[in-house]
Amino acid sequence: MxxxxxxxxxxxxxxxxxxxxxxxxxxxxxxxxxxxxxxxxxxxxxxxxxxxxxxxxxxxxxxxxxxxxxxxxxxxxxxxxxxxxxxxYPGVTALTGTLTVADVLDRSAITRVTVLGSPAQPAPDTPLMTQDHVRPHWHDGELVLTAMPAVGGTLVPFEVPEPTPCCADH
Missing domain, CATH: 3.30.70 (Alpha-Beta Plaits)
Incomplete structure (x- = not known):
């Protein structure tokens, strides 16, 4: 940074x-x-x-x-x-819709995508459904997006745009 x-x-x-x-x-x-x-x-x-x-x-x-x-x-x-x-961050406005991991890295300041619970990097052609809400974190000087597996071999950002509040059903 x-x-x-x-x-x-x-x-x-x-x-x-x-x-x-x-x-x-x-x-x-x-x-x-x-x-x-x-x-x-x-x-x-x-x-x-x-x-x-x-x-x-x-x-x-x-x-x-x-x-x-x-x-x-x-x-x-x-x-x-x-x-x-x-x-x-640079490129955030280009991260809309569904993009490949390679597109995310090419179009923005994000330098790496990780998948929660997986030691391996996702393949560059893996689709990422951005939900128009991409919030990477700084980690060791790199802007890293953490993603989660989703339906059909796609990924979604770990942070969702409209999170359910804790204890919403109480």
């Missing part, structure tokens, strides 16, 4: 709200291609979801930091951790 990064702590409590805020900030700040926007789970006394923005240049980082501070967002240099969940 680029070193031109900052953390925004907006006291967001859930991932869906954090995703929405990242998209809102990216639009309002008119962030360029090459920007990464990630969520980070913060544990401890005040559990919450922090945001990080990584931009292509130091001058842009300074501008973004000033504009966020002017909006009363709590901003700090760097990222909270190296394990961010990417929401905004």
């Amino acid at each position: 680029t070193t031109h990064a900052l953390t925004v702590d907006a006291e967001v409590r859930d991932l869906r709200a954090a995703d929405h805020l990242l998209h809102t900030l990216a639009a309002e700040l008119d962030l360029p291609e090459g920007t990464f926007g990630c969520t980070h789970l913060i544990r401890g006394d005040r559990p919450r979801v922090a945001l990080s923005l990584a931009v292509p240049s130091r001058p842009l980082l300074s501008t973004v930091q000033e504009r966020l501070a002017a909006r009363a967002h709590q901003v700090a240099p760097g990222t909270p951790d190296a394990m961010g969940r990417a929401v905004i």
Whole structure:
């Protein structure tokens, strides 16, 4: 991940709200291609979801930091951790519908696809049903998408767009 990064702590409590805020900030700040926007789970006394923005240049980082501070967002240099969940990243808008694993790797900043419970990499021609919701994670400096097996030899991203809340039937 680029070193031109900052953390925004907006006291967001859930991932869906954090995703929405990242998209809102990216639009309002008119962030360029090459920007990464990630969520980070913060544990401890005040559990919450922090945001990080990584931009292509130091001058842009300074501008973004000033504009966020002017909006009363709590901003700090760097990222909270190296394990961010990417929401905004190069190529994310091209990851719609069903694509092959090779297409996902060619069209986006994702560098690897893994399959939950499998030590082997999926074949490049394996179909991946994106559900228009692809949230890879940073792992050892790589943007990695974790997928799960689905019907008919396809894969789906591990994170689903509309998760069922825990204990929904209680």
